[in-house]
Amino acid sequence: MAVEGAEPAVRTVTPSYRRLAQRFVSPITQTRGVARWILFAGLFITGVFVVAAIFAPWVAHYGFAQKRADGVSFPKRSAPSGEHPFGTNDQFYDVLSRVVWGSRTALLVVLLSLVASIIVGVLLGLLSGYLGGLLDRVLVLLMDALFSFPSLLLAIVFAFLLSERLGGGILAAALSLTVIYIPQYFRVVRNTTVTAREATYVEAARSIGAGRWTIMRRYLLPNVVHSVPVVGTLNAADAIGTLAALGFLGLGIQPQDAAEWGYDLKRALTDISSGIWWTAVFPGLAIVLLVTGLTLVGEGLNETINPTLRRRRLLPVTLPPRTQDERS
Amino acid sequence: MPKKPEVVAEPQTLIDIDDVSVHFQLRGGSLSRLLGRDTGSVRAVDGVTIKLATGEVLGLVGESGSGKTTLGRSLLGLVQPTSGRIVYDGADIVGLSERQLRPLRTRLQMVFQDPNAALNPAMTIAEQVGHPLTIHKLASRGDVRQRVGEALERVGLAPVERFLDKYPSDLSGGQKQRAVLARAIITGPTLLVADEPISMLDMSVRAKILQLMIDLRASLNLTYVYITHDLASAKFFCDRVAIMYLGRVVEIGPTAEIFADPKHPYTKALLAAIPDPDPDRAVPRDLPRGEIPDAAEPPTGCSFHPRCPAAFELCGWERRDLKALLERHWASVPPEEYERERQLVGDIDGLDEPGGPAVVQPGRASSARDMNVLVQRLQGAAPDDPFWRGVRDIREVGSGVEVQFEDGHDPRLRPSGGVDVACHLY
Numbered sequence: 001m002a003v004e005g006a007e008p009a010v011r012t013v014t015p016s017y018r019r020l021a022q023r024f025v026s027p028i029t030q031t032r033g034v035a036r037w038i039l040f041a042g043l044f045i046t047g048v049f050v051v052a053a054i055f056a057p058w059v060a061h062y063g064f065a066q067k068r069a070d071g072v073s074f075p076k077r078s079a080p081s082g083e084h085p086f087g088t089n090d091q092f093y094d095v096l097s098r099v100v101w102g103s104r105t106a107l108l109v110v111l112l113s114l115v116a117s118i119i120v121g122v123l124l125g126l127l128s129g130y131l132g133g134l135l136d137r138v139l140v141l142l143m144d145a146l147f148s149f150p151s152l153l154l155a156i157v158f159a160f161l162l163s164e165r166l167g168g169g170i171l172a173a174a175l176s177l178t179v180i181y182i183p184q185y186f187r188v189v190r191n192t193t194v195t196a197r198e199a200t201y202v203e204a205a206r207s208i209g210a211g212r213w214t215i216m217r218r219y220l221l222p223n224v225v226h227s228v229p230v231v232g233t234l235n236a237a238d239a240i241g242t243l244a245a246l247g248f249l250g251l252g253i254q255p256q257d258a259a260e261w262g263y264d265l266k267r268a269l270t271d272i273s274s275g276i277w278w279t280a281v282f283p284g285l286a287i288v289l290l291v292t293g294l295t296l297v298g299e300g301l302n303e304t305i306n307p308t309l310r311r312r313r314l315l316p317v318t319l320p321p322r323t324q325d326e327r328s
Numbered sequence: 329m330p331k332k333p334e335v336v337a338e339p340q341t342l343i344d345i346d347d348v349s350v351h352f353q354l355r356g357g358s359l360s361r362l363l364g365r366d367t368g369s370v371r372a373v374d375g376v377t378i379k380l381a382t383g384e385v386l387g388l389v390g391e392s393g394s395g396k397t398t399l400g401r402s403l404l405g406l407v408q409p410t411s412g413r414i415v416y417d418g419a420d421i422v423g424l425s426e427r428q429l430r431p432l433r434t435r436l437q438m439v440f441q442d443p444n445a446a447l448n449p450a451m452t453i454a455e456q457v458g459h460p461l462t463i464h465k466l467a468s469r470g471d472v473r474q475r476v477g478e479a480l481e482r483v484g485l486a487p488v489e490r491f492l493d494k495y496p497s498d499l500s501g502g503q504k505q506r507a508v509l510a511r512a513i514i515t516g517p518t519l520l521v522a523d524e525p526i527s528m529l530d531m532s533v534r535a536k537i538l539q540l541m542i543d544l545r546a547s548l549n550l551t552y553v554y555i556t557h558d559l560a561s562a563k564f565f566c567d568r569v570a571i572m573y574l575g576r577v578v579e580i581g582p583t584a585e586i587f588a589d590p591k592h593p594y595t596k597a598l599l600a601a602i603p604d605p606d607p608d609r610a611v612p613r614d615l616p617r618g619e620i621p622d623a624a625e626p627p628t629g630c631s632f633h634p635r636c637p638a639a640f641e642l643c644g645w646e647r648r649d650l651k652a653l654l655e656r657h658w659a660s661v662p663p664e665e666y667e668r669e670r671q672l673v674g675d676i677d678g679l680d681e682p683g684g685p686a687v688v689q690p691g692r693a694s695s696a697r698d699m700n701v702l703v704q705r706l707q708g709a710a711p712d713d714p715f716w717r718g719v720r721d722i723r724e725v726g727s728g729v730e731v732q733f734e735d736g737h738d739p740r741l742r743p744s745g746g747v748d749v750a751c752h753l754y
Contacts, residue, residue: 199445200440200441200442200445200446201445201446201447201448201449203406203440204438204440204446204447204448204508204511205448205459206406206426207404207406207433207436207437207438208433208437208459208460208463208511208515209429209430209433209434209460209463209464210459210463211426211430211463214463218448218450218451218459219448219450219451222448222450222451223448223449223450
């Protein structure tokens with residue numbers, strides 16, 4: 001029954017979505033030179049981590065909190081070997097498995113916080129920019145206040161507050177990161193909305209009788225979210241660092257809940273003086289690589305999407321065959 | 329046999345615009361905003377009364393800043409008039425909320441100046457042309473696409489399939505304006521406000537769009553308000569023309585009469601400004617001097633008098649005209665003479681306030697006598713300037729010179745011949 005009703009709607013809507021996707025993808029395929037290399041290098045590095053995160057149970061030999069296999073305990077702080085390619089740490093954990101599972105934690109937290117902060121930030125920015133007035137003033141003031149705090153400090157405060165309510169899990173970490181990134185989306189969307197609000201097509205929408213919600217949803221939203229993907233990827237890189245910093249300070253995810261690179265770094269701090277390098281180098285390298293990858297994606301996207309930076313490949317012009325029905 | 333109803337009956341009034349004013353509050357500087365001072369207002373539309381008959385095409389003509397667009401937007405409730413009534417279908421639409429206006433939006437539609445900006449870049453043509461139907465729930469989902477097809481065909485975007493799923497960026501300017509027209513007519517409106525619909529288009533497309541609008545008028549029984557600064561297209565398109573200046577209608581009447589016998593000096597000047605393709609028939613172009621004045625502080629009396637070649641005693645002369653005269657004079661003399669004369673005159677910023685009489689204080693090294701001589705010389709240099717017709721007396725008062733003006737007043741629209749004109753000459 002429901003399927004029958006949905007059928008024609010789907011048929012009419014699909015081409016539009018496909019075209020929308022094309023419009024989004026086409027600037028990427030049209031890139032050239034450095035922008036293209038930056039984007040593709042970033043996508044490759046990030047892709048490796050995404051694969052590791054998704055297939056963590058198969059990529060990693062052991063669980064993130066596993067101390068023994070086949071009834072045999074792992075050695076403590078053993079150097080990299082065939083059995084443990086990245087060695088083991090002071091808690092008997094396999095470092096390689098911790099790094100692989102850590103990528104799952106990192107990406108999951110970042111994804112959750114990004115989605116939450118984009119939804120909240122874009123929605124508030126749209127409301128604030130379009131409705132204006134007192135709401136706009138209050139929100140701008142609030143967001144500027146949030147923005148002026150050092151982001152790590154803010155994350156620490158929220159992690160502290162949230163860990164009491166939600167425990168030290170992934171959700172608490174994601175929410176405390178969400179708070180610090182909302183102002184960025186809010187600002188970007190609010191400012192573009194203020195400009196777009198004055199556009200003729202918005203007045204045209206009013207003149208055909210569209211209500212506030214319709215104008216915001218159909219006329220403003222698609223025209224103000226252009227820069228959100230760029231801000232998003234750049235924030236993702238930043239969020240990896242902040243999450244690791246939280247873990248390093250012991251405020252992030254607790255070791256029983258998930259593997260976390262920042263926490264591992266903190267444990268490794270004492271090992272460095274005794275010449276045990278592998279417990280610190282591999283989680284640290286993972287952080288650096290993933291941050292680099294995401295930053296490259298962000299910069300690459302910025303160069304492809306931002307029209308002031310974008311350089312399109314010049315394509316040879318082919319004229320279509322003449323047709324009879326060319327008018328105006 | 330019963331008498332047939334008269335075909336050429338008294339035309340029915342569709343919209344009655346009654347003494348409508350739209351004043352915009354000026355924002356002023358940040359300090360005056362903080363202190364909540366009154367920053368004055370711009371009178372974009374200032375007491376306009378027009379009756380619009382069903383099926384008529386009314387042209388609103390004027391320079392930039394004359395208030396024609398604001399008046400057009402207020403007809404649709406896109407701007408709220410400060411005072412006055414706009415009666416549509418027996419009901420006043422002034423002061424209605426957005427929600428109350430919504431049912432009317434199917435019958436009052438607008439075509440915008442810039443077709444590149446009037447379409448949402450993120451919606452396909454089919455979506456946005458059909459959006460009025462979706463918003464007002466006038467058609468089911470499947471019907472919308474069909475109705476869109478019909479509307480596109482009507483405005484000449486055929487074959488329809490080529491345009492339905494295009495985005496505005498894929499279309500040319502003329503095609504976009506056709507799509508805007510299609511969106512405007514899809515709900516079957518009675519009134520279409522067209523705000524300079526052809527001014528952003530290529531010359532080659534303009535005539536086609538105008539012709540399309542004429543065709544639509546015949547086939548859909550539309551009433552147009554055609555806003556333009558282009559008198560040539562107004563002559564071609566309109567039944568009646570209202571000439572606007574600084575928020576007021578200065579002349580209104582049937583197009584033929586206005587073009588054959590323009591009454592108001594401003595209308596004459598506008599007509600003289602129409603380019604003439606015949607190089608041998610160079611008409612004397614006594615275009616109005618200067619720019620359209622500041623609508624926040626319009627000139628006293630007739631607001632056109634500072635630019636009017638035919639102005640006389642009644643037109644409302646004032647201080648600012650003396651300053652303008654001084655500045656015009658100084659702009660025309662050699663720099664040495666300007667330096668000399670500028671020394672004679674003291675502070676002339678006092679002449680910025682509206683009203684009269686004007687008192688000019690002499691500079692440090694001069695006397696009231698010198699001032700009087702200067703003013704006499706000004707009169708000698710340009711005795712034909714309409715300004716001197718408005719001067720009643722020039723005399724030395726204390727240390728300065730006072731220039732007294734004739735009492736002027738504001739001309740009202742009065743019938744003259746077949747038209748209504750707001751000028752003391754008629």
